[in-house]
Amino acid sequence: MRTVTVGTRRSELAVIQTQWVMDRLKEHLPDQWELKQEKIVTRGDQILNVTLSKVGGKGLFVKEIEQALLDGRIDLAVHSMKDMPADMPEGLVMGAVTERESPWDCLVSREGKTLDELPEKARVGTSSLRRQAQVLARRPDLQVEPVRGNLNTRYKKLMDGQFDAIVLAYAGIQRMGWQDKVTEVLSEDVMLPSVGQGALAIQCRADDKEILDVLQSINDPGVERTVTAERAFLHAFDGGCHLPIAGFATLEENQVRLRGLVAHPTGTQVIEGEGQHEDATVCGQYLADDLMKKGAGKLLDEVRDEAEQ
Template structure:
């Protein structure tokens, strides 16, 4: 294997932070050196349209995957919440690192908590999951689209376009915006995106050498939880076109508890399920079956 590992990454500040974090792990724990290949993806370019209308979060991966297939890059680093439930057969996830704060962050310059917002206030998010949960709690609010990198979204809030916005806590913490988090939206009352807060590495399926090199760098507790959440998401046909939240946690006896919910985009309906087990994939499937038995298909169809 070449001693230099080229890492394909998006060009945003958060993506570069994540890739540099992975690069440092590789260089300190293996005998390889790294170099970054920053790229702009279609998902980064088409900010005028919601992701669910133009192909989903996979648009953040396509160019990076093409670079790997072309031999320009060896691996790609992603926020695992951006990785589709159905990964193309040419690729594999070869490492997932310790999860950061998985919660959603409530960010506002005037209102410290969701309950403080007056009726009719404007909240910015382009996530159907966040929109659905927000409206289920506060149907009196107005949700407006908000896309762009973290800095762009914060600037739009500061410019007065929104009364509050919702972002991933992990991204704000990684970029040093701790003080912008006024409060956290947490489970079980509020469910994060599948694999939120976890960073992972993707490589080609025909690169067992890379998979073997990187696997020991994985955080096994996080990887078990992410596998359970992704198994649930896959069984439900999850994408950014539907509103699904999930969070798995590992207990002292090494079993996993998985909570998940399916939400109507307008907040009018939602169902939740919770199960415990040891096998991540089986647990994800069991929770998905529970949600399906409660009518998940009809709720998910409301996003169509």
């Protein structure tokens, strides 16, 4: 008998995502195995009064869960792929990447207005510099302000009148069954998504062969390949939540096609490009090199310097 403990953040969305993974794993578990869930509070769940970029970025939502894996308190962990830092602690691996929900962002507006229809100086809430930069690049007249907390908290702040609209990941809305609340799904021409958005990452210990074998049963090779390209692009910039970086890859025949951008948080500078290659990692690295030649490295250095002042 083996009890497999699955770690998750305790937000409603995280628990829904983890249950979804557990339901699929149950179909492939060896006899005498059982699953149980353990909810873990992360630093990102506790610090809600400042933007992610000011308190450490992506790792805020995974560090405590990764430590529980390393300590053996849990056997695998379910993360939103977009929360995963570019680097992983030694001893841990990504055992599976799930099929991908919608990668897009969406606008939830209190009065049902689209991004282009919002009145001048309307208040738009987002905790993401990537979303902020792309909103302001399209609508520099808007006021983009930070909003933190889980989906329920952010939606309540919107309906209480603190914001005219908020920008959220559509995948989370889908998993919560909130599609009727969405005013507009933002296409990639309006807002390029976060690396890995819409996919789930299942993390485990590198030496746990039993778990790794089981996780392969729910791995989606196509999504794994496209997300690998996106994460290679992010990794090339040493990227996290504190930098406005976006990337989205698709498969076209045997090629990985990747669009990426780097922006200033004010939306005044946006450097973007597109590339393709058979090798996913090479695809991400090549596109990052291309954007570096266009000035992305200098721009990101400016953003880092401004953040530290």
